[in-house]
Every structure is written in structure tokens, then in C-alpha cells.
Amino acid sequence: MADPASYRPQTGEIPTTPGVYRFRDPHGRVIYVGKAKNLRSRLNSYFANPAGLLPKTHAMVHAASSVEWIVVGSELESLQLEYTWIKEFKPRFNVVFRDDKTYPYLAVTMGEKYPRVQVMRGERRKGTKYFGPYTAGAIRETMDTLLRVFPVRSCSAGVFKRAESSGRPCLLGYIDKCSAPCVGRVSPDEHRNLAEDFCSFMGGEAKRFISRLEKDMAAAVAELDYERAAGLRDDIIALRKVFERNAVVLAEDTDADVFALHDDELEASVQVFHVRGGRVRGQRGWVVEKVEDATTPELIEHLLQQVYGEDSEVQGRIPREVLVPEAPSNHAELTEWLGGLRGAKVDIRVPQRGDKAALMSTVRENAEQALKLHKTRRAGDITVRSVALQELQEALEIPVPLLRIECFDISHVQGTNVVASMVVVEDGLPKKADYRKFSITGAAAADDTAAMHDVLTRRFRHYLTDKAAQVPVISGEIVNPTRAGAKSNTEAPPSDPTMPAPKAKFAYPPNLVVVDGGQPQVNAAKRALAELGIDDVYVVGLAKRLEEVWLPDSDFPVILPRTSQGLYLLQRIRDEAHRFAITFHRQKRGKAMTVSVLDGVPGLGEAKRKALVAHFGSLKKIKAASVEELTSAKGIGPALAAAVVQHLGNTEDSAGAVPAINMTTGEILES
Secondary structure, rough: OHHHHHOOOOOHHOOOOOEEEEEEOOOEEEEEEEEEOOOHHHHHHHHHHHOOOOHHHHHHHHHHOOEEEOOOOOOHHHHHHHHHHHHOOOOOOOOOOOEEEOOOEEEEOOOOOOOOEEEEEEOOOOOOEEEOOOOOHHHHHHHHHHHOOOOOOOOHHHHHHHHHHOOOOOHHHOOOOOHHHHHHHOOHHHHHHHHHHHHHHHHHHHHHHHHHHHHHHHHHHHHOOOOHHHHHHHHHHHHHHHHHHOOOOOOOOOEEEEEEEEEEOEEEEEEEEEEEEEEOOOOEEEEEEOOOOOHHHHHHHHHHHHHHHHHHHHHHOOOOOOOOOOOOOOHHHHHHHHHHHHOOOOEEEEEOOOOHHHHHHHHHHHHHHHHHHHHHHHHHHHHHHHHHHHHHHHHHHOOOOOOOOEEEEEEEEEEEEEEEEEEEEEEEEEEEHHHHEEOOOOOOOOOHHHHHHHHHHHHHHHHHHHHHHHOOOOOOOEEEEOOOOOOOOOOOOOOOOOOOOOOOOOOOOEEEEEEEOOOHHHOOOOOOOOEEEOOEEEEEEEHHHHEEOOOOOOOOEEEOOOOOOOHHHHHHHHHHHHHHHHHHHHHHHHHHHOOOOOOOOOOOOOOHHHHHHHHHHOHHHHOOOHHHHHHOOOOOOOOHHHHHHHHHHHHHEEEOOOEOOOOOOOOOOOO
């Protein structure tokens, strides 16, 4: 841990203007982002008496090794820049609200050519509109009812492609719960209009659709078309059934988001009810670890920044009213910021009495129950992960906590298309953003040990390069170059801090490297680290046959009990690395199976290659054609034709006089 006095800036160097500051750790990672009306006053509070800081703030200033700041023109600018940096760097000591993924959502994939209605859980996807959440039973019933009126596609991609190729729709197409765009019953535009109507209805415009159907039903009755009128009547009943599920809680002209919070010393739970047209149209929940010593107004400020900064497109427009349990810090600036996002005035208020205060109480009760449920479910998970990491550390006699583990696996088929994978686990949980893939060629692809040595060498050479390339952070004022007239008391770092920092792919070393294999693979990995001068990373191997753990230069493996949580963790990491490597290997092998002799011609892209084959009909005729004959194909000029002739001539010379088949791809070269 660093001593805060070692990087404390001089008091006179810190400006007294509003600004945003960042603390960095010894690896250059941003671990905390904050803003202040007076930078000098705020930063001095961290260094004046570090022993008197609250525990989490004390841990932050001792984990950091440098601090930097940027001055801004107003508190609104500091609010915007703070949000941008938190979103970009995801600092570990900042509050980050994570969605409660317990409940399912009704989702419409508007980003696809043929939008699909489906039930979704988990992470939100770009281009998809979400409604809910609902209970599992209610969401199925709602979806089944609405597909009668809005027959949007709900099948998977595989079912859709099979129906498209066979020319016959699935069962839903026959019972009129799908408009069957797969067989051309409706055009893509007509199907998208159906999906937009579905979203509009779920977004609160139910009365418009019900009124339209009532007029159509009256017109059908007037024309004595009773069969159609009966169908419209049933559609109206179905829409009303869904519409009436949402109880009226406020006046019909009320559009508001109602937030409530319940917290303890370690975590906070937040719930929001989305009220549109006086009815509750959806609900969301977040649980956050209070790694930052934040007050309730500060938590609410961060919450509104995250919800409306990231998810305004998902949730639809920002409402006129945002109801919160306490006024957020920087209330005026936050109101102005939300108004700019909405394009109209936004009112952030604390309800004191009446229906809105009663609804706030209901939302608060939901937040309290959500926190209890979260703690009950999370307690077992945290305990198991902690036990697993502790068991591994003790069994392998590693003196440091296993905060980061990396696992490597090699995949190939009889020595062809050799690839490797690197998966990362931090605090016992996968960190997929740090997963990496490697292609292995040349002498390194000869066997698994050579491949493992090559991959570890490349991975840690990248680490050393990234580490050496990091610019030392200079504590001091960083001036925003966009502000006219701003002056600096100290020299600014050579890089522009207002621009996103380049991502260092391999900047952070693991505490433990796990390789898939036995003693040979482990020794190869350890040799690669030793050659690079790295001696603070521990290496083990997990052999598949008896699931024994091998250490470098050891004649006997470490045998973990079959019921050991540490062994289970190693197996999960190894299996994840194997899955990731297999996936990459299959992709690479699939591309190799479609390689053509024409692929290596300089300047000959896919479109021109297809035009050439279509014009001549076979590779044999292309090879027999002269430069003048090749130019008769669409898009082939004299220079490109000469390149084709030269390339095919070289290929024929190197392959022999009459090569019959390319044994790698199966392509017939000459008959």
C-alpha cells in the first residue's frame, strides 16, 4: 500500500475552481473519480489526516499512487465530465449500480431486420427495447395475449431460417399469432410497423389502439361483416385485459419515475416505478456496494446519472417528473443536465404528501425486500468463492491473495489451425472483457509445450511493453484545452486527459497462471516467465486425467480433495478456457475450409473474385485464360489480370505440374 504523503500535491498547486479529479493505482488504473466545487479544499481533505478517514476512503487513498485533476468552467461541466469518466474507467471505488436480474423482461429486438418479441433476463443489449419486469407467469400470458393483436415474430433464428428455406411457416404462423415474414406474408417494413405498434402499446399508448379497434369493429358491423367484427371484439378484450393489469396509481396525465432507496453499512438497494399515463408501466431494481463513503443525496445523484445517462434510450423518454426520497446533491445542475437530455424541462422533487408520497412508500418497501433477498442469495455465493480462493492459496502455498487468475488452453486438430485462449477470473468471477485469443503458427505449433511457451511469452511480453509504455502521472492541475483563458500552475502531462486513454490489453499481471495440462506444459510456462525475468507470478497446471495439480519442477502433483471448492474453481476456469479455445478454433477452421487459390491475389477482393469465377465458370478456365481474356470479366483491369496470371503461375509451379486437389481445402484445382 502506498503512503498518501508520497504523492500528495503541493497545496499551492491545486486550484480553487470547480473541477474533476482522478486517483490512479501503481498500474495506472483509475480507481476513483470525483468532482468538487473547490478542488483545493476537496483534495486536501484526503491528505490532511489519512488516519482519520472513513474505512473505504482510507483504503482508496492508500491503494492509489497518484492524483490528477482537470478544471472546468462550471459545476454542470464537472457533473458531465465526472459521469463520462466513471462510464469510461469504471473505477473500483466509485458507486456503480448493477441491475437486479432476478425478474424477466418482455423485449423487442428492434435492431434486427425482422424484430423479435421474446422474454429476456440478464444484461441489456443495444437496439433492444425492454418492458417490465414481470413475474414469470404474467410475462408469458401478456406476450401470448398481445401476439393475437400484434402478430410479431417470436421464433428463434434457427426456426426462422428453417421456415424461410422450406417456404412453410411454423405453427404460430398457421394460428395467426405470427405474421410469417419468413415466407413473405408481410414485407419487412410491414413487420417492423407491427413491432413498433407493439412497443407503443407497451409504452403506454393502449387507449389509441383500443379506440382504433372499436372504430374498426363498428365499421365491420355496419357492413354486416360480423365474422370480422367478432375477431376485432376479441382483440379489444385481449388488449383491455393487458391494459387493466396496470393499476391506476396517479392522475392520468402523470408521467413520472418514482425512486426509493434502502441501505445499510455495506450495500444499498434502489427501486424505481415507471409511471406513464398514471399507471405503473414497469419497475427496475439495482443493488450497489457502498465502496464509496457517499451520503444518500450523493447516491441519488450517481443513480440518476447512470440511469438516464446510459439507459434513456432503453426506457424511452425521460419523464416530466422524477420523484426521489431526498433531493440529490447538485440539484440545480442535475435538473439542467436531465432537461438537456430530454429536450424539455424536468422536475426533480421529493413528494411530501398525497398519492405520490404513498406510492413512494410502496417503492421503498420493494427496495427493502429486494435488499433482503439479495443478501440471502449472495451470502452463499461470496462464502463459496472466498473458501475456494483460500483453499487454493493454502494448498499451493502461495503467499499472496489470488485476486486475479489467468488460465491458458491450446486447441487444434492434428496440429492444424493451432490456437490458444486466455480467460481471466478476478475475485473468483469471470472477467470476460479481459479474455484473449491467440493464433499459433510456425515452429511454436509443433506441439502443445512449444505452443504454451509461445503463448505465455507473447502474453507477458505484451504486459512488459504496456507497463513500460505507461506515462508516469504527474500530480498537478490538468487544464481543459477547450476552455479559453484557463491557466495552469504546473506542467500538464504530455497526454490530453480529456481524450479517452488507449486501452492497455495486457497491462495487469495475474497472481496465478493456470495451464491446461501436466508437468511438461507447466514447465514450459514457467520457462517462458523466467526468460522474461518475471518471478512474481505463480504457475500451476491442471491435468485432465486424474484432475491433479502440477507445480513447476515437481515430480509429484498436488492432490486436492474431490469435494474441494478450490478444485471446483480450477475445473471451472479450465473448462471455460477450453470452451473459449474450441470456439476460436472452430471459427478459424471454418474459414480455412473456404480458402481459394485466388485469395492470395493482391487487389482481388471477394466481389471481384466471385465475378471472375462467374464469368469463366471454373478455376481451370481462369488459369488457362490470358491477360486480355481476364479483362473481359466485370471489374478486372489489365493490372489486376496480370496479377492473377502471375499468382496462378507461381501457385502451379510451387504445387507441381498437375496438382489435382488442394488437400487442405478439398478444392479441385485441375481436372
